[in-house]
Amino acid sequence: xxxxxxxxxxxxxxxxxxxxxxxxxxxxxxxxxxxxxxxxxxxxxxxxxxxxxxxxxxxxxxxxxxxxxxxxxxxxxxxxxxxxxxxxxxxxxxxxxxxxxxxxxxxxxxxxxxxxxxxxxxxxxxxxxxxxxxx
Numbered sequence: 001x002x003x004x005x006x007x008x009x010x011x012x013x014x015x016x017x018x019x020x021x022x023x024x025x026x027x028x029x030x031x032x033x034x035x036x037x038x039x040x041x042x043x044x045x046x047x048x049x050x051x052x053x054x055x056x057x058x059x060x061x062x063x064x065x066x067x068x069x070x071x072x073x074x075x076x077x078x079x080x081x082x083x084x085x086x087x088x089x090x091x092x093x094x095x096x097x098x099x100x101x102x103x104x105x106x107x108x109x110x111x112x113x114x115x116x117x118x119x120x121x122x123x124x125x126x127x128x129x130x131x132x133x134x135x
Contacts, residue, residue, distance in 0.1 A: 002038060010040035019043075019050050026058050033087065066095040074109050 011017040020032050020040075039046040057068055069092035076084035089102070097105075128134040 004038060004041045006034070006037040007040050010037060013040070013043055015043035016040045016046060019046050022054070023050065026054060035083065035087070066092055066097055069095055070097060070101070070105055074105060077106075077109050078113065 007013070007016070011020055020036065023032060023036060024030055036046065036050070039049055057065075057072070061068075063071070069088050072088040073085060073092055076088055089097075092102075
């Protein structure tokens with residue numbers, strides 16, 4: 001259940017309309033998902049979040065788009081964000097993620113989650129070889 005209501009006519013606000021138009025142009029679709037519709041309750045927040053997402057996820061960089069989406073899925077699972085897990089899994093599939101890659105991704109997430117929990121409980125000191133500040 002949401003903690004805010006989306007505006008009834010979000011694009012009546014020119015700032016929201018500008019962001020929605022940019023989302024449509026960037027993604028090449030008329031679909032505006034619920035994340036953006038609900039964030040439109042605060043146009044400033046909407047602008048900020050879209051700018052961050054566009055910069056990281058929709059701008060060419062050293063990581064290819066499928067890899068970025070797969071990383072987003074892993075982080076979303078670790079953070080317990082059901083919405084992002086679903087939307088970025090769909091995006092990764094649309095960018096070519098195979099079922100075998102998805103299964104591997106889930107194995108990595110599961111393995112890392114288990115070991116992270118154990119290491120957080122044990123507080124094992126980090127080896128100097130892994131510490132960028134070590135001499």
